[in-house]
Amino acid sequence: AKADGKSRWALYDPERNAREVARFTLSATMPAALERDEFYVDYQPLVGLHDGTVLGVEALVRWQHPEFGRLAPDRFIELAEETGLIVALGRWVLRTACQQARRWLDEFGKHAPFVSVNLAVRQSRDPDLVSDVRRILDEVGLSPHHLQLELTESAIMGTADEPLEALRALSDMGVRIAIDDFGTGYSNLAYLRHLPVHELKVAGSFMEGLRAEEGADPVDEQIVSTLVSLAHALGLTVTAEGVETPAQAERLRTIGCDAGQGWFFARPGPPDAVERLLRDQL
Ligand code: C2E
Ligand code: CA
Numbered sequence: 001a002k003a004d005g006k007s008r009w010a011l012y013d014p015e016r017n018a019r020e021v022a023r024f025t026l027s028a029t030m031p032a033a034l035e036r037d038e039f040y041v042d043y044q045p046l047v048g049l050h051d052g053t054v055l056g057v058e059a060l061v062r063w064q065h066p067e068f069g070r071l072a073p074d075r076f077i078e079l080a081e082e083t084g085l086i087v088a089l090g091r092w093v094l095r096t097a098c099q100q101a102r103r104w105l106d107e108f109g110k111h112a113p114f115v116s117v118n119l120a121v122r123q124s125r126d127p128d129l130v131s132d133v134r135r136i137l138d139e140v141g142l143s144p145h146h147l148q149l150e151l152t153e154s155a156i157m158g159t160a161d162e163p164l165e166a167l168r169a170l171s172d173m174g175v176r177i178a179i180d181d182f183g184t185g186y187s188n189l190a191y192l193r194h195l196p197v198h199e200l201k202v203a204g205s206f207m208e209g210l211r212a213e214e215g216a217d218p219v220d221e222q223i224v225s226t227l228v229s230l231a232h233a234l235g236l237t238v239t240a241e242g243v244e245t246p247a248q249a250e251r252l253r254t255i256g257c258d259a260g261q262g263w264f265f266a267r268p269g270p271p272d273a274v275e276r277l278l279r280d281q282l
């Protein structure tokens, strides 16, 4: 009887079925949602560790779903990659973030942060990437220096030449390129020097072992400080992700890490939350 129950379970698992239906519904309704402006962007500061200034701001997309409420990107980015909608959605995020950067530039001048926008693997392979970026910067009237693009190691490393050429063109234009979640993929460290990259973002998973008090993980600490030295030797800046405590921020600062991002500094939020921080800095 038990085996019987199990096999029926395998045929019809109501929870799994509900998940599949939700996935299907989300991916089917995403194009219309983009038309209807259901997506919005939250911004999270990248903060300089030596003086606490907001250097940049990462754009993080959310979906205000009429039925399911506010959806985090883990719920829909992968689906958008599968259906290919990520290219249109990513372009929308890019334009929105550049428009925001332009407004900050008007208000804060030389204190204005750059915006850092995530690029999905599929976008990095899109033949129109470079012309899209150039057109958006032109339309918005933003200098390329106020834009950073974040790509994961898998989007950059071991790929065909074309995406690399696109990155080189973007970098030559003056756009900053960052490697996202650094240390979690199969980084080819020797290869790094040949890449048009300006910044490493060290994955938050290494921050757990970074504590000033007892019980800190010496391996995590060694990994982070090695990554920082390597990045600096290559002329790159380093931002630590997932900084949640003052102790972590302090350790990172003594290690020589350039910037931090995380709840300790600020949660992702609407533009006016960033503006309050920027005004405090003036
Ligand atoms: P990510 O690029 O690594 O972004 C950082 C994630 O860490 C964000 O999650 C952020 O809210 C979260 N976070 C920030 N500070 C802390 C902290 O102190 N502790 C912890 N535990 N987490 C922190 P979020 O917003 O849910 O985004 C998840 C992922 O979705 C992003 O990871 C990124 O890979 C992807 N994503 C977000 N927006 C976009 C987008 O516009 N395009 C693409 N292609 N991917 C995006
Ligand atoms: Ca990112």
Ligand code: CA
Binding pocket: 180, 181, 201, 203, 241
């Ligand atoms: Ca990241």
